[in-house]
Amino acid sequence: MQRIRRFEERAEELYLGGELPGFIHLSIGQEACAAGACAALGTDDYITSTHRGHGHCVAKGAPLDRMMAELYAKVTGSCKGKGGSMHIADFSVGMLGANGVVGGGANLAVGATIAARLRGSDQIALCFFGDGASNRGPVHEAMNLAAVWNLPVIFFCENNQWASTTSVKSVMKIEDVADRAAGYGMPGVVVDGNDVLAVYTAVSAWVERVRNGGGPVLIEAKTYRMRGHFVGDPQVYRDAAEVQAQRANDPIQRLEWRLLAEGRLDEAGLARLKDEVEAELAAAVQFGRESPLPEPEAALEDLYATPLPGGVRP
Ligand SMILES: Cc1ncc(C[n+]2csc(CCOP(=O)(O)OP(=O)(O)O)c2C)c(N)n1
Numbered sequence: 001m002q003r004i005r006r007f008e009e010r011a012e013e014l015y016l017g018g019e020l021p022g023f024i025h026l027s028i029g030q031e032a033c034a035a036g037a038c039a040a041l042g043t044d045d046y047i048t049s050t051h052r053g054h055g056h057c058v059a060k061g062a063p064l065d066r067m068m069a070e071l072y073a074k075v076t077g078s079c080k081g082k083g084g085s086m087h088i089a090d091f092s093v094g095m096l097g098a099n100g101v102v103g104g105g106a107n108l109a110v111g112a113t114i115a116a117r118l119r120g121s122d123q124i125a126l127c128f129f130g131d132g133a134s135n136r137g138p139v140h141e142a143m144n145l146a147a148v149w150n151l152p153v154i155f156f157c158e159n160n161q162w163a164s165t166t167s168v169k170s171v172m173k174i175e176d177v178a179d180r181a182a183g184y185g186m187p188g189v190v191v192d193g194n195d196v197l198a199v200y201t202a203v204s205a206w207v208e209r210v211r212n213g214g215g216p217v218l219i220e221a222k223t224y225r226m227r228g229h230f231v232g233d234p235q236v237y238r239d240a241a242e243v244q245a246q247r248a249n250d251p252i253q254r255l256e257w258r259l260l261a262e263g264r265l266d267e268a269g270l271a272r273l274k275d276e277v278e279a280e281l282a283a284a285v286q287f288g289r290e291s292p293l294p295e296p297e298a299a300l301e302d303l304y305a306t307p308l309p310g311g312v313r314p
Contacts, residue, residue, distance in 0.1 A: 036199025053098025132163025
């Protein structure tokens, strides 16, 4: 969680300093969702993400230097500089991509598990999506098909209370997104999305069942987006007091307090951990800054999948 938080705080600074191109959406406040959920998955398992994907990428194990280079649009980035923040991916760790299309990851997750099944693999997919995405048709089509075909997908809704400028309360007649699972004949579970251990426990409880043909599950994590929708968002749609009130529920602070209180970590250990993250991050920023931009011709590469023998496309 600390790696995610600091990566994003640094990205915010670099963006505001004019160093990073494009748009940046931060998941500050939601780190327990990414960290808790991904810790319950295997390296070979897949995740799909949202436009707020840095945390998911870090939590799945992507190296920070290649991520930072991607934000700099450099050739050493995990997508060779072609994805940037909003379309960051790292296939080497099963992170199939952040996504500019709200809800777009749901069908990718379903497709990845169909492909895995055809290969005879027991890989599963966890699809991160938002409360806003939960109101979109493609997400429901994905949940329905996954349920009907017993596909090994964990639909993980990060309900951060806001879809861009829209409060979840104004576009949902029900309290819990998880209730919608019943409509597809799958279990629906609500978890405290700011408690990393609760998220880890909840996801872990379903991983084996999902992997072993038990069908998909919908897990809704209640959390809160602490920053604007994007870096630079003036946030006129919500009260500063509302955001302020959420500070006491910070997932990182909560875990720190707990580990210190239980004697599992002391102040020196915590400081050491933070120093390690800072050193890793400083190296990542340097790597991003100093890496070359792609050659213009590279824009013409990777447009089509490599044909299989006989001209068949995979
Ligand atoms: C199909 C589609 N419709 C609308 C948008 C514009 N848009 C970008 S982010 C967003 C809100 C998404 O909310 P949510 O799914 O809750 O994710 P969050 O931003 O809260 O992480 C919208 C409507 C889009 N990118 N794609």
